[in-house]
Amino acid sequence: MSRDKRQAPPIAGSCVIAGGGPAGLVLGLLLARAGVKVTVFEKHADFLRDFRGDTVHPTTLALLDDLGLLPPFDEIPQSRITRVVFPDADGVETTIADFTRLPVRHPYIAMVPQWDLLDLLAQAAARERGFTLLTRHEVTGVLREGDRVVGVRYRSPEGAGELRADLTVACDGRGSTIRRELALPSRSFPVGFDVWWYRVTSAHPFEESLLPRMGGGRVSIAIPRRGYVQIAALGPKGTDAEMRQRGIEALRADTAALLPALADDVGSVASMDDVKHLDVRVDRLRRWLVPGALCIGDAAHAMSPVGGVGINLAVQDAVAAARVLANPLRRGILHTREGLRALERVQRRRMLPAAVIQAVQRGLHAGVIMPALRGDPGGPPPPVLRVLRRLPALAVLPALIIGVGPRPERAPGWARRAPERTSEPLSAGRRGRRGVHR
Numbered sequence: 086m087s088r089d090k091r092q093a094p095p096i097a098g099s100c101v102i103a104g105g106g107p108a109g110l111v112l113g114l115l116l117a118r119a120g121v122k123v124t125v126f127e128k129h130a131d132f133l134r135d136f137r138g139d140t141v142h143p144t145t146l147a148l149l150d151d152l153g154l155l156p157p158f159d160e161i162p163q164s165r166i167t168r169v170v171f172p173d174a175d176g177v178e179t180t181i182a183d184f185t186r187l188p189v190r191h192p193y194i195a196m197v198p199q200w201d202l203l204d205l206l207a208q209a210a211a212r213e214r215g216f217t218l219l220t221r222h223e224v225t226g227v228l229r230e231g232d233r234v235v236g237v238r239y240r241s242p243e244g245a246g247e248l249r250a251d252l253t254v255a256c257d258g259r260g261s262t263i264r265r266e267l268a269l270p271s272r273s274f275p276v277g278f279d280v281w282w283y284r285v286t287s288a289h290p291f292e293e294s295l296l297p298r299m300g301g302g303r304v305s306i307a308i309p310r311r312g313y314v315q316i317a318a319l320g321p322k323g324t325d326a327e328m329r330q331r332g333i334e335a336l337r338a339d340t341a342a343l344l345p346a347l348a349d350d351v352g353s354v355a356s357m358d359d360v361k362h363l364d365v366r367v368d369r370l371r372r373w374l375v376p377g378a379l380c381i382g383d384a385a386h387a388m389s390p391v392g393g394v395g396i397n398l399a400v401q402d403a404v405a406a407a408r409v410l411a412n413p414l415r416r417g418i419l420h421t422r423e424g425l426r427a428l429e430r431v432q433r434r435r436m437l438p439a440a441v442i443q444a445v446q447r448g449l450h451a452g453v454i455m456p457a458l459r460g461d462p463g464g465p466p467p468p469v470l471r472v473l474r475r476l477p478a479l480a481v482l483p484a485l486i487i488g489v490g491p492r493p494e495r496a497p498g499w500a501r502r503a504p505e506r507t508s509e510p511l512s513a514g515r516r517g518r519r520g521v522h523r
Contacts (some may be wrong), residue, residue, distance in 0.1 A: 098122055098414050099250040101237055103224040103263050105132070107199070108382035108399035109256035110206035110218075114152070115407035117213035118500040121414045124248060125216075126239055128223035132200035132207075139199050139315075140166075140393035143184065143488040145400050146191035151495065153502030154209055161201045164310050166194040169295040169483070171464050179470045182295075183480035184488050193293070194393070194488060196310055209505075227253060227266050227378065233420065234377035237263070251419045252410065253378040256403070259366060261384035267375055273368040274447055277455050280363040280390055281318045281328065283336075284310070286353035289346050298343040299457040299464055305343045314347060316340060317390065321458055325362045333357050365389055367443055373432040376425055381406055386439040389446040391454070392487045398442060404494035406431045411497070438491040445486060 098121050102109045105127030113123045141149075141158075149155045169182035185192045210216045221242055228236040228247055236249035255263035291309035298305050304319040318339070320328060328336070337351035354360070369386040373379060382399030413419050413427045453464060464470075473480055 098417055100124075100252040100254060100410075100414060101126065101248055101250040102254045102256055103237065103261070104255070104257035104384070105129075105203065105207070105218060105220070106256060106258065106382070106399070107202065107206070107396050108403045109254070110203055110210060111148070111400050112254060112256065112381070112403035112407055113216060113218070114206055114210040114213065115404065115497070115500045116411060116414065117210055117216035118502075119407065119411035119415065119497075120215070121411060122215040122250075123210075123217065124250070125210075125218045126222045126224050126237070127218065127220050130221050132203040139196050140396055141195040141197055141202065142394070142397035142490075143187060143189045143191050143193070144490065144493045145397055146193075146195060147189065148400065148404060148494075148496050150190060150504075151501045152209070153505045154205060156504050157205055158195075158197075158202070161197050161205070162311055163195050163197040165293050166196060166295050166308070167192070167293040168480075169297070169487075170292075171297055171470070173464070173467060173470050177474075179465075179473050180294075180477060180480050181465055181470075181473060182483035182487060183477065184484045186478065186481035187484055187488055189489065192488075196308060196315075199396075224257065224262050227263060232376055234267075234375060251377070251414060251417065254406070255378070255380040255384040256382050256399075257384055259368075259383040259387035261380065263378065264370070264380050264384045267378060267380070269373070269375070269380065270371040271368050272371060273366070274443065276365045276367050276389065276450060277322055278304075278319050278450070278458060279322050279325065279365050281320065281325075281360050282316070282363065283318070283354050283360045284313045284315050285340065285347050285350050286313045287347055287350040288312070289314075289350070291346075296344070297464070300343060302458060302460040303339050303343055304454060304457045305340065307344055307347075313353075314344075314350075316344075319454060319458065322365070329357050329360075336360065363390065367446065369436075369439055369443060373436070374425075374428040376428075377420065379406065379410075379428050379431060381431070381435070385435075386443065388439075388443065389450065391446045391449050392442075394442055394487060394490065397488075397490060398439060401438070401490065401492070401494040402431075402435050404496060405434050407500070408494070408497045409434070411499075434492070441491045442486075 100123050102125045113125045116123045167185050168180045170178050171181050172178045223240050224237045226238040227234045234253050255261045296307040306317040308315040340351045341348035366387045373385045381402035388395035409431050413424045418424050
């Protein structure tokens with residue numbers, strides 16, 4: 086990017102997005118299909134990072150379908166979760182969420198390495214005129230004129246620069262630089278646990294089921310993947326140092342105790358370096374915007390990993406933002422009172438779903454997870470399990486909350502495309518580089 090472009094005035098119909106995650110790339114793709122000039126800043130060189138959020142929910146699958154991207158998505162190696170199964174004290178398993186009962190086109194959760202999903206979205210966006218993805222470009226602050234944000238400052242291998250735009254969108258996660266710069270008021274909720282992620286290489290033929298397991302003051306969730314099982318171990322907040330001091334043998338023993346089917350495979354976790362710590366936070370901005378700037382996804386509402394709904398919620402934020410803001414951006418009126426009202430409409434539409442999901446998560450924290458970590462009987466109450474065994478159709482209700490959410494969003498008509506066909510599978514050597522405009 087040349088220096089004269091860095092100092093250019095805002096371009097009518099332009100948007101700069103901080104963060105090349107699911108929300109940022111979905112928003113960039115949709116706005117580019119609407120004819121908006123979009124620049125996405127991604128601070129890393131590629132997408133090959135250790136993501137933990139690899140869930141693609143039914144509503145996101147429907148979005149990919151509408152955008153014409155489901156055929157290439159289906160070519161990505163993946164596993165599918167169709168049920169959440171929990172054993173009672175006697176070891177009798179009960180399906181507590183059944184995605185196959187959902188009245189949707191794709192009644193399952195696809196487990197896909199997030200870098201493959203991001204690469205697919207980046208490739209699709211790169212085919213749209215006006216879309217630019219800048220890797221190794223980190224947003225360091227915002228540009229202001231009076232009370233209005235008019236772009237961003239950034240740092241790249243070529244040095245520092247500025248880019249001005251009609252709209253700046255924070256999609257850079259719960260540690261968002263833009264959120265911090267805007268100093269927007271927020272509300273935080275206490276969380277008493279953290280999560281440690283690791284994988285156990287295993288050829289055990291697990292079914293397409295999410296497997297929560299609790300006992301002895303320990304909680305783990307096993308997610309079957311191709312060739313391995315992804316484990317989320319939950320423990321009291323602030324105990325990462327203690328867990329690492331206990332060492333890898335203790336972790337392997339805990340895993341084998343909760344998941345006996347993996348007892349012969351836990352040695353594949355070589356050391357505590359293979360165990361990634363997630364400091365769980367739940368918070369929500371009270372106001373998501375200022376004139377010229379908007380926060381969505383984790384930048385607006387940090388979610389608990391319970392249910393794996395954070396990505397789905399962020400993608401739906403992006404779809405709603407594109408639907409509401411595409412026309413004001415095309416018309417070049419985002420700086421007007423009408424443009425500010427459009428930003429406020431995005432918050433009004435997406436605040437309630439975020440609040441509802443966070444309330445459900447906090448209820449599960451208080452009623453299921455924390456008692457189990459204290460050594461009390463964990464999991465759904467026995468009467469609930471008995472009802473679900475007698476009336477298995479009720480398992481669609483938790484599946485609806487997890488897989489669809491309170492307010493699902495659909496792709497606008499102007500963004501839809503016929504299905505794409507590709508015979509060129511992604512390879513690790515190309516991930517994160519295709520679809521990048523410099």
